[in-house]
Amino acid sequence: MDMIVQIGPQHLALAEPERFKIHTEGEKVVDVEMAVGYNHRGIEKLAERKTFEQDILLVERICGICSMSHPVAFTQAVEDIAGVDIPERANHLRMIIAELERIHSHLLWAGIAAEIIGIETLFMYIWKDREFVLDQLEIITGNRNHYAWNTIGGCRKDITEEHFPGLLTAIEVVERRTEFYIDSFLRNRTIKARLIGTGVLPKEDARRLCTVGPTARASGYAVDVRKDDPHLAYNKVEWEEIVLDEGDNMTRAKVRLLEILESAKIIRQAIQALKELPEGDIAVPVKEVPPGESVGRYEAPRGEVFHYVKSNGTFYPERLKVRAPTYANIQAVPIMLLGDTLADVPISLASIDPCFCCTDR
Amino acid sequence: MPEEFIQKLKNLLGKNLLEYSVGRRNRIFVKVKNGYHREVVGLFLEMEAHLSVISSVDLGEELELVYHFEIKPLQVCLKTSASKAKPTIETISDIYPSAAWYEREAMEMMGIDIANHPDPRHLFLPDDYTEFPLRRY
Numbered sequence: 001m002d003m004i005v006q007i008g009p010q011h012l013a014l015a016e017p018e019r020f021k022i023h024t025e026g027e028k029v030v031d032v033e034m035a036v037g038y039n040h041r042g043i044e045k046l047a048e049r050k051t052f053e054q055d056i057l058l059v060e061r062i063c064g065i066c067s068m069s070h071p072v073a074f075t076q077a078v079e080d081i082a083g084v085d086i087p088e089r090a091n092h093l094r095m096i097i098a099e100l101e102r103i104h105s106h107l108l109w110a111g112i113a114a115e116i117i118g119i120e121t122l123f124m125y126i127w128k129d130r131e132f133v134l135d136q137l138e139i140i141t142g143n144r145n146h147y148a149w150n151t152i153g154g155c156r157k158d159i160t161e162e163h164f165p166g167l168l169t170a171i172e173v174v175e176r177r178t179e180f181y182i183d184s185f186l187r188n189r190t191i192k193a194r195l196i197g198t199g200v201l202p203k204e205d206a207r208r209l210c211t212v213g214p215t216a217r218a219s220g221y222a223v224d225v226r227k228d229d230p231h232l233a234y235n236k237v238e239w240e241e242i243v244l245d246e247g248d249n250m251t252r253a254k255v256r257l258l259e260i261l262e263s264a265k266i267i268r269q270a271i272q273a274l275k276e277l278p279e280g281d282i283a284v285p286v287k288e289v290p291p292g293e294s295v296g297r298y299e300a301p302r303g304e305v306f307h308y309v310k311s312n313g314t315f316y317p318e319r320l321k322v323r324a325p326t327y328a329n330i331q332a333v334p335i336m337l338l339g340d341t342l343a344d345v346p347i348s349l350a351s352i353d354p355c356f357c358c359t360d361r
Numbered sequence: 362m363p364e365e366f367i368q369k370l371k372n373l374l375g376k377n378l379l380e381y382s383v384g385r386r387n388r389i390f391v392k393v394k395n396g397y398h399r400e401v402v403g404l405f406l407e408m409e410a411h412l413s414v415i416s417s418v419d420l421g422e423e424l425e426l427v428y429h430f431e432i433k434p435l436q437v438c439l440k441t442s443a444s445k446a447k448p449t450i451e452t453i454s455d456i457y458p459s460a461a462w463y464e465r466e467a468m469e470m471m472g473i474d475i476a477n478h479p480d481p482r483h484l485f486l487p488d489d490y491t492e493f494p495l496r497r498y
Contacts, residue, residue: 036484036485037483037484037485037486037487040485040486042494044470044495045494045495048497080384080385080386080388083385208458208459209458209459210411210412210413210457210459223411228431228433228434229386229387229431229434229436231386292384293384293390293438294384294385294388295388295429295436295438297413297436304413306413306414306429308414308416308427308429308438310418318418318497319416319418319419321414321416321417321427323413323414327414327462328413328414328459331458331459331461331462360485
C-alpha cells in the first residue's frame with residue numbers, strides 16, 4: 001500500500017527547515033517531492049540596497065559554515081568589473097583560509113554522518129579534532145566563522161611568521177586524525193552496511209542534472225572550479241582532484257575525507273609561498289566600480305558557489321545573483337532516494353552535505 | 362579560443378546574434394534574439410556544457426534571462442530578453458533538466474513567463490504571493 005511520510009519542515013533528521021514528502025510502498029521509497037523556501041530571506045534584493053562594501057558582509061552571512069566562499073566569489077566578480085588584479089600575497093592568504101574552511105566543513109560533515117549512522121563516539125571524536133582548525137581560524141582571523149577576511153581588492157589582515165608554527169601543527173594533527181577516520185569509515189562494519197550501495201547517483205544523472213562539488217566527483221563527473229576556472233592561487237600549487245566512480249554514500253564520504261588530505265597539502269605549499277613572497281600590500285584600493293557585469297565562481301566545500309554581479313556605476317549593485325551548491329545538488333536527491341528504504345533517507349539526504357539556508361538565500 | 366567560439370555562434374545565428382563581448386578571465390557575454398536561445402543551448406549540450414544557473418535581470422523596458430554556462434575553459438553568459446508587456450521566453454528545461462528550478466525562480470521573482478514549463482509552481486515564495494519582488498523599475 002502506498003503511504004506518504006512527511007520529513008520536515010521541522011524534523012529530527014534535518015538541521016534546517018525544508019520539506020520532503022516521501023511516498024513509500026512498505027519500506028521502499030517510490031517517489032519524492034521537495035519543497036524549499038522555508039529559509040528565504042530575500043538577500044538578493046537586500047544586496048541591491050547596500051553598497052558593495054556592505055554587501056561583502058551581507059553575502060558572508062548567507063552561509064554559516066562556508067562563510068569564506070560567498071565573499072570570495074562576490075569580491076572576485078566585483079574586482080573583475082573594476083579591472084583590478086589583487087596582490088599575489090592576498091591570493092595565497094585567501095586560499096589558506098579557504099582550505100582551512102574546507103577541512104573544518106568536511107570534518108563537520110563526517111561527524112554528522114557518523115551521528116546519523118548511529119555512532120556518536122565517532123561524531124564526538126571528529127568534532128573534537130575539527131576544533132584544532134577552528135582554533136587556528138580564530139587565531140588568524142579573529143572569528144571561528146564569519147571571518148570578515150575579504151575586501152574588494154584583497155584581504156583585510158595578513159598571516160605572519162607567528163601564525164605559521166600553530167597552523168602547521170594543527171594541519172599535521174588533522175592530517176593524522178583524518179587518516180584514522182578514513183580507516184574507520186572503510187573498516188567499521190556498521191558504517192559499511194549503512195553507506196555502501198545506498199543513495200546511488202549514476203554518472204549520467206550527475207552530468208545531466210549539472211551537479212557540483214563532492215556529490216558530482218563521487219559519481220565520476222569531474223567538476224572542480226579550482227581546476228576548471230583557476231582562481232586565487234590554485235594553479236600555483238600541486239594537488240589532486242579526487243574523482244571516484246561508484247556514486248554511493250560511501251564514495252561521497254571517501255571523496256570528502258580524501259579532500260581533507262589534499263587541502264592540507266595546499267595549505268603547506270601556500271605557507272611556503274608566503275614565506276618566500278615579499279611582505280607587502282595585501283590589498284589594492286578600489287575607488288569606484290564602473291558599469292559592467294561579471295561572474296565569480298568559487299569551489300566551496302559543498303561545490304561551486306556562483307555569483308553574478310551587474311553594476312550600473314553607482315555604489316550599489318544593480319543585480320546580484322547567488323547560486324549555492326546545494327541548489328544544484330538537491331535536484332539529484334530524488335534519484336538517490338528512489339528504491340532505497342526509508343531508513344536510508346536521512347543519510348542519503350545528508351550525503352550531499354545540504355545547506356538549505358544557502359539554497360533559499 | 363574565445364574568438365573561435367564567437368565565430369561558431371555567428372555561423373549558427375547570423376544576424377540573430379545581437380551583441381557579444383569578452384571580459385576578463387575567459388568570461389564571454391552573448392546576447393541573442395528571443396526564441397533563438399534554444400538553438401544555442403542545444404549546441405552547448407553537444408559541447409558538454411555545464412549549466413551553472415539562470416539569472417533574471419530587470420532592464421527597465423525589458424526583462425532579461427542570463428544563462429550561465431561553463432564550456433571549459435570558457436565561462437559563457439547567454440542572454441535573451443523579452444518586453445515587459447509580454448515577457449514570454451521559452452523553457453530550456455527539456456534540454457537541461459536542472460534549468461527547471463532556475464526557471465521557476467525567474468518566474469516568481471521577476472515575473473518572466475516561461476513558455477512550456479513542466480512545473481510552473483512557485484519555488485521559494487508562498488503559493489498565494491502575487492508580487493514580483495526582484496523587479497526594479
